Amino acid sequence: MKPVKVGICGLGTVGGGTFNVLERNAAEIARRAGRGIEVAQIAARRANPKCDTGDTPITADIFEVANNPEIDIVVELIGGYTLARELVLKALENGKHVVTANKALIAVHGNEIFAKAREKGVIVAFEASVAGGIPIIKAIREGLAGNQINWLAGIINGTGNFILTEMREKGRTFEDVLQEAQELGYAEADPTFDVEGIDAAHKLTILASIAFGVPLQFDKAYTEGISQLTTADVNYAEALGYRIKHLGVARSTASGIELRVHPTLIPADRLIANVNGVMNAVMVNGDAVGSTLYYGAGAGMEPTASAVVADLVDVARALTTDPNNRVPHLAFQPDSLSAHPILAIESCESAYYLRIQAKDHPGVLAQVATILSERGINIESIMQKEAEVQDGLVPVILVTHRVVEQRINDAIAALEALADVVGSVVRIRVEQLN
Ligand code: HSE
Secondary structure (H helix, E strand, O other): OOOEEEEEEOOOHHHHHHHHHHHHOHHHHHHHHOOOEEEEEEEOOOOOOOOOOOOOOEEOOHHHHHOOOOOOEEEEOOOOOHHHHHHHHHHHHOOOEEEEOOHHHHHHHHHHHHHHHHHHOOOEEOHHHOOOOOOHHHHHHHHOOOOOEEEEEEEOOHHHHHHHHHHHHHOOOHHHHHHHHHHOOOOOOOOHHHHOOHHHHHHHHHHHHHHHOOOOOHHHOEEOOOOOOOHHHHHHHHHOOEEEEEEEEEEEEOOEEEEEEEEEEEEOOOHHHHOOOOEEEEEEEEOOOEEEEEEEEOOOHHHHHHHHHHHHHHHHHHOOOOHHHOOOOOOOOHHHOOOOOEOOHHHOEEEEEEEEEEEOOOOHHHHHHHHHHHOOOOEEEEEEOHHHOEOOEEEEEEEEOOEEHHHHHHHHHHHHOOOOEEEEEEEEEEOOOO
């Protein structure tokens, strides 16, 4: 059978990895796909020193690839929202299938892109857009298709996890670790996307859609970064038996879907609390299967290429199938997507870690307890660090039971208004993941 012809747009870290894996594993890939997968053209502005493209034709114009009649599948690896959207829509318009690693593109423009793909009867595959080499989209979309998904929670940004790990284990500075992540090709072009949780929110938006069958709604995701985390809170969390991770959480509740990315305390003995470095992990809880955990490299040259190539194999296998009988892009049939709303963060429910700087007076703890109890907030544990009194101030750390966020907001406002409480109350959400 004739080989499938692929055009790669973007020859950076992932593009170079994809080329190399396709070359190196060509025979094995052909045995799986039933035909060869051949790179017929590359669009790149500069060469990639980690990839020898030999005599593969190279152009500087990505649209030449989208318009090349020889090409069956366009691989979009240029990143960003604007040009990538134009490229993908052009490729689809020309009847080409698309494979992309671009989470921002799918999270923000996916609804439009999938509608165009349906109109043209072609596939848009995006496994590499979430959690690098972990086949999490396939796992949820196909492997868990018999379940009602209750919730999922994941460490889905390798750069952020690498930074948190190095800071905690080696005492390195935030800037130092970030620079290394950039050099290793893990970080986004704009690394604030990594540390402020935007990249994770892109990925969470995609996971929530395929888990719950709702349209992509990135603009409704709540996002909080790791740049404000202090060593003190990391250490207090450890003393309480927790580890802080930057988690994306999506939960289906009767009133709507929670979609939130924020630093989170997780019990230190959970497997996911021990996922370190650039590794990613996603827990998915389904009503039939219970909790499942998927772990692997969430970024990097060949782990991400592994997902891109798997998508190419999927598309190659499906080229001759009826477009109406393929796996739907968002797991659920497009006319069966639900309008279940995404909840505002104030309506989400979580447990909370609070750190209060209190004057070392009799009765302060009683005032704190009263404020919480008046709002129906149950305290799970409380720790007062007498040994750490400084300038007459003592840190009071407590963990609450689960409560709706609005009530914690009210409690924090009341605590900060107390004459015996100094400065802002630190609040970090807590998830038991059981
Ligand atoms: N910047 C991303 C990360 C790359 O660090 O996880 C993979 O999506």
